[in-house]
Amino acid sequence: MGIKGLTKLLADNAPKAMKEQKFESYFGRKIAIDASMSIYQFLIVVGRIGTETLTNEAGEVTSHLQGMFNRTIRLLEAGIKPVYVFDGQPPDLKKQELAKRYSKREDASKELTAAIEDGDKEGIEKYSKRTVKVTRQHNEDCKRLLRLMGVPVIEAPGEAEAECAALCKNEKVYAVASEDMDSLTFGAPKFLRHLMDPSSRKIPVMEFEVLKVLEELNLTMDQFIDLCILSGCDYCDSIKGIGGQTALKLIRQHGSIETMLENINKERYPIPEDWPYQEARRLFKEPLVSTEPPELKWSAPEEEGIVNFLVNENGFNNDRVTKAIEKIKAAKNKSSQGRLESFFKPSASSSMPIKRKESKCILGSPRSVLGPKAFTLQVCLCQSSRVGNLKLPSPVMDIRSHQMYARSF
């Protein structure tokens, strides 16, 4: 999923492009959220222990509804205006990747059956997670719930991340929230990670700015897209032996995949026979998105509809749902608070930080300040004196964090 190792690559090479922000600071902002990714996470973590999941009386899974309901309310309570974007048709190139995921899931199902037979608890936990699949029904359920809650829903013609990025480029929303680093490759000007994490994890939101990423890496957007393709994306295979770091070096050296292909040692780096990098590049640059930017409107929740859907059809606790609806209504009121930035504009501060980092790297050229050396320096400072606020974010989907997720519900 996403771009392999991009988070780490950016943390090492473009630390200034990442900023930790408090969840509250997105108050009053419109944020586009990749819904399919969120639903997937909910199915994995909400109320699931081994093969047991939250279900309604008919035995249908309701984890996604529970997750979507609670998490959306949390956003609304913080004064954030979410827009959920659902995946449409995947591009043909992604079908290969999807087929791969499908066969992995098949394997996992087999392993799971074996694990259940052996009574291997760890195995059950591990493989049942891998068998999770977001179905059309899950998507439809969530859309229905969101519409009842008065939250706008957008159905993308193509990939949800691409649509989110387009919304952000057209200034329809302030930022894109996803766990998928693809959003940056699609050129979302502002991209947020960990926005949808439960508050109990106390993980700050990580904000990426694509302009700063390019500035720090010293690449053009086209080169950045090439870098992402080389690092490994959903649309085509990566070249054996080339990871993020090598890819960055090669793109810096050659400027584009074409020139790189002419110059590299093909024995050391075997190019896959069928390698549609041009097609992948086109998908990132000109993805299928809505031509007419949709109207975004947040309205009052439909109380009866929500109760009917969640309590009567899906066996949610009536009291809890009623209380939650009260929260939505209260949050609606809160959203009328203005932000200071709508009155005062940011200005450059004239003061220098007391510690001049440049002065410590006096031997290097000014460029080296942006390089990995400067980063390690900051990391040392971090450990010794709480200076700096850079941390290597954990991988998108590691197992530990899932357990933490699960516990928080």
Add this chain to the structure above:
Amino acid sequence: MLELRLVQGSLLKKVLEAIKELVTDANFDCSATGFSLQAMDSSHVALVALLLRSEGFEHYRCDRNLSMGMNLNNVSKMLRCAGNDDIITLKADDGSDTVTFMFESPNQDKIADFEMKLMDIDSEHLGIPEAEYHAIVKMPSAEFARICKDLSSIGDTVVISVTKEGVKFSTRGDIGNANIVCRQNTTVDKPEEATIIEMQEPVSLTFALRYMNSFTKATPLSNTVTISLSSELPVVVEYKVADMGYIRFYLAPKIEDDEDMKPEV
């Protein structure tokens, strides 16, 4: 090299108590003109601007413009170790990542040094344009604090309206509503007890009481408070810090909520 010596150390203690509830981390900026701070609360609704002019310090040395990132709770912890009559000196060396607070007792028999680690804070500086306000209300600070506290037991928001009659603070909540009117009153024994209203045109704005209550933590700094209002501008609540500077709190108003409201993106 930075060295600031403040004889009335208690002022600094009060300044910290006034802002630490609103802001957790902030950069203190030092320049030849003075010691200042600008910071927003985490939801970017309120802003605090502090200025202590260099003339107000007994000794003020600042070789070049500096910005020092501090956690305000930690600063407050340090300053709580200073006595109320102590002289406080702030010291920092170039290139160092610490700041030293030195507390001297009035008769010089006790000197304490507290060193604190600085932090890197990435903060946005907002340019605040000079504006003509529609109405400026000056009133006893304790009175204002009392009004905010009383109203917040009834509602979450306060409507501040200034008319020829005076200034009206009103709120409504589940249990009922409340109105408090303060009239212009200049015939008092002490000038700090006066309520003075300068009005160009009537104005009425709505604010969250939670923030107003947090601003009133600055009440011990000054006997009077000045509230400046303009429609479509954040309110400014200003407390003077002796005769050396001020703390100004800015708060974005609540916008009338209609369905097609368009918040900025």
